[in-house]
Every structure is written in structure tokens, then in C-alpha cells.
């Protein structure tokens with residue numbers, strides 16, 4: 054995770070960003086700190102990357118790397134405003150002993166567009182990550198990749214429209230939640246075929262970034278407005294943890310965007 058010390062909305066690279074709406078950095082820091090401490094209270098280890106002035110979106114660490122079995126595939130951002138973030142995270146991985154590290158040749162916004170189910174990597178394209186980056190991820194990480202096409206600019210990253218509730222080595226045992234209206238007809242058929250048992254979320258849960266949740270297989274961090282989704286997850290035996298991320302949402306991000314998951 055990367056603290057939002059230099060958080061701002063001063064450029065527009067997704068429909069949620071509006072530079073005329075004021076941003077409160079202290080509030081962003083508070084909300085982010087509660088998210089970090091929630092992970093720690095749940096028993097997870099959190100490492101912090103030093104934020105850099107002039108890189109206001111660096112708080113969205115999920116976009117900077119995909120790590121599976123200790124192998125790291127770095128990032129290459131579509132927007133020039135974010136390009137420099139990739140190198141800061143690459144250096145963090147090098148300094149922390151990750152030897153198997155590849156930087157992508159194609160546009161690749163990492164976990165923004167990649168979701169690991171425990172057996173396959175679901176990969177989004179349409180707005181940010183190049184479709185060719187999916188094949189590159191498969192070759193580099195050595196995992197099967199399933200491409201999914203996003204069609205609504207408000208759900209520009211896969212992680213704004215889908216997340217994994219519980220991983221499983223048998224694909225059909227994995228559980229996911231997604232927002233169907235964000236996907237092309239063909240990709241929606243793929244999701245229905247692969248995950249007939251998925252939690253299918255509605256518009257209210259999607260609009261507050263409810264699909265940008267983070268699950269450890271039991272506890273599920275969600276924006277506090279995602280109440281309908283939280284109830285449905287509770288009915289399936291999950292423990293929803295509702296947090297205020299309203300300040301970070303002004304940049305088009307939620308809990309997952311702030312969280313790069315390291316799978317050793």
C-alpha cells in the first residue's frame with residue numbers, strides 16, 4: 054500500500070475524476086489509514102511504499118504489480134500522468150528481494166485489470182490494459198489467462214466491476230462477485246459459464262465501488278455504501294467490513310485499488 058500523502062485530483066483519466074471538486078488530503082489519509090489498520094487487525098501483513106510528490110494516483114498500488122507465486126509482473130500505465138509510478142514500485146520489489154521480476158512491454162495496469170481466482174487470471178481490457186498484455190501475463194507468470202472485455206467507461210478497470218471472494222485451485226470452486234452491465238455480451242457469457250454461482254451485483258452496489266472489494270476468503274472489505282452487497286455476502290457466510298472511502302473515490306478508486314496483493 055502507498056499512503057495518499059500527495060493525493061489530488063488535478064487531471065482527468067476516468068469519468069469519476071473532476072478537478073473542480075475539492076479534495077481533502079487529511080481525510081484521504083485518515084480513510085487510507087483505517088483501511089491499512091483494518092488489514093493489520095485482521096492479521097494480514099501490510100508493507101508500505103513511499104509516496105512521491107507529483108504522483109497523486111500512487112495511492113492506487115493495485116495498478117503497479119501482479120504477484121503470483123512470488124513472480125512479479127510490473128506495470129506500464131496508459132496515462133502519461135501515471136507512467137512514473139511503475140518504476141517506484143519496481144524498485145520496491147527489487148529492494149525487497151523479488152528476483153523474478155519482469156516489466157511488461159504492453160500497457161498493463163496490473164491488478165486494476167487482473168484478478169486471480171486461485172487457478173486462472175481473469176484479465177480485463179477495453180480501457181486500460183492492452184489485450185496483448187494478457188498473453189504477456191500468461192507467458193510471464195505461467196498461469197492461464199481468461200480475457201474479459203469491459204464496455205462502460207465508468208468501470209474502466211476490471212477491479213471496478215469484479216472481485217474474487219474466495220480463491221480455489223479448482224476454478225468452479227472459486228467464488229466471485231461482478232457487475233454484469235460492465236462487460237461485453239461475450240465476456241458475460243464466459244463469466245456465467247465459469248462462475249454459475251457468482252454473486253451478481255446491482256447498479257447501486259457498483260456505483261459506490263462495491264465491486265472494488267478485497268476478500269481474504271472470509272472477511273470482505275467494502276465501501277460503506279455497498280449495503281445490499283454486504284447483506285448478500287453475509288448470507289453466504291462472509292464477514293463484510295464496511296469502510297468510508299469517499300475521499301479516494303473522487304479519483305475513481307476504492308479499497309482494492311489501494312491494495313496490491315502479494316502472493317508469495
Ligand code: ARG
Nearest residue numbers: 067113115165210304306310
Ligand atoms: N485515478 C486512477 C486512474 O484512473 C484511479 C485508479 C484506480 N485503481 C484501480 N485499481 N481501479 O488510473
